[in-house]
Amino acid sequence: MTDPREFSEERTDSTAHPGRQPQLPPFPPGYDPNLPPLQPNSPYPPLPQPSRPRPEMSSHVVRPPKRPPRSGWRKAVYVGSGKLINPGESPAERRQRELVARVNQPLRGCFRIAMMSLKGGVGKTTITTTLGATFASLRGDRVIAVDANPDRGTLSQKIPIETTATVRHLLRDADKITRYSDVRAYTSQGESRLEILASEQDPAVSEAFSETDYLRVVSLLEHYYNIVLTDCGTGLMHSAMKGVLDSADALVVVSTGSVDGATSASATIDWLEAHGYGDLVKRSIVAINSVRPKAGSVDLDKLAAHFGARARSVCRIPFDPHLEEGAEIELERLQPATRLALLELAAAMADAFPLKG
Incomplete structure (x- = not known):
């Protein structure tokens, strides 16, 4: 049986060595020891935070749905395919929609x-x-x-x-x-x-x-x-x-x-x-x-x-x-x-x- 006294010199608490301060473990990666601590009694400073919240991933990777065409060959294709093929708006339709939105600005x-x-x-x-x-x-x-x-x-x-x-x-x-x-x-x-x-x-x-x-x-x-x-x-x-x-x-x-x-x-x-x-x-x-x-x-x-x-x-x-x-x-x-x-x-x-x- 191992004698517990063999490990008495390896203890790091203040009870084993009343005159010596306890040693802290090394700083984990990402910490800057020069930063002020988050709390007065916290042994480690806080991790650096990003300057602004990151946007949701869905707003960047999800394409907005195409608006269905309202006239011309685009509408014929859209209707003829049972609305399965959507060529989208023509440049003229897009321009008109933008103008209508400007006309409807809040007043x-x-x-x-x-x-x-x-x-x-x-x-x-x-x-x-x-x-x-x-x-x-x-x-x-x-x-x-x-x-x-x-x-x-x-x-x-x-x-x-x-x-x-x-x-x-x-x-x-x-x-x-x-x-x-x-x-x-x-x-x-x-x-x-x-x-x-x-x-x-x-x-x-x-x-x-x-x-x-x-x-x-x-x-x-x-x-x-x-x-x-x-x-x-x-x-x-x-x-x-x-x-x-x-x-x-x-x-x-x-x-x-x-x-x-x-x-x-x-x-x-x-x-x-x-x-x-x-x-x-x-x-x-x-x-x-x-x-x-x-x-x-x-x-x-x-x-x-x-x-x-x-x-x-x-x-x-x-x-x-x-x-x-x-x-x-x-x-x-x-x-x-x-x-x-x-x-x-x-x-x-x-x-x-x-x-x-």
């Missing part, structure tokens, strides 16, 4: 857009209607266009008329309006859900539509609508224009692809910058509207580059036979290229929405 409060042009016949009212209809058809909130043209505006002719009430009637009854349904009695609504508040058709009466009147209308509408577009007249000096510009969050200057249309649009920007609206110009979009089937000898690329150096963005709207009619506008009757151009215009405008928060 806090009310966003006011002024539509301007010094020259008549450039399609300003048409662009107002189609831009508003694009917003209204894609977003879930309320969109309204206000006719602020003192010279018998034609905005109300772009959608089916549901009421003969005008902006003047709304001002007269403003104190009685307490809910959205009250305002709705003064507006007409198209299939896109865009509402229009018509101007007074008597030029003698509409000339009295002042800056104060316009600001009262906007302050009322902003309680019930998220986007308010104002179709301005061609004159920059009429009484309501200062109120329109002072309250606008963004601006659309409408031009044509002709020399005189572009000159008028440039003159509009010059006037705005000269009268203290330089910041508004920086937030503006120039819409080059093709009112004729052919552009003629004007280089539209150079024209777009000219306005691109002065405005935040430039959008080109192609000629469309349905818009040339000058009658009620239905988005479904527009050509695909026109729908895409309007979607790009709406997306560019939505990029200026104030950040949510």
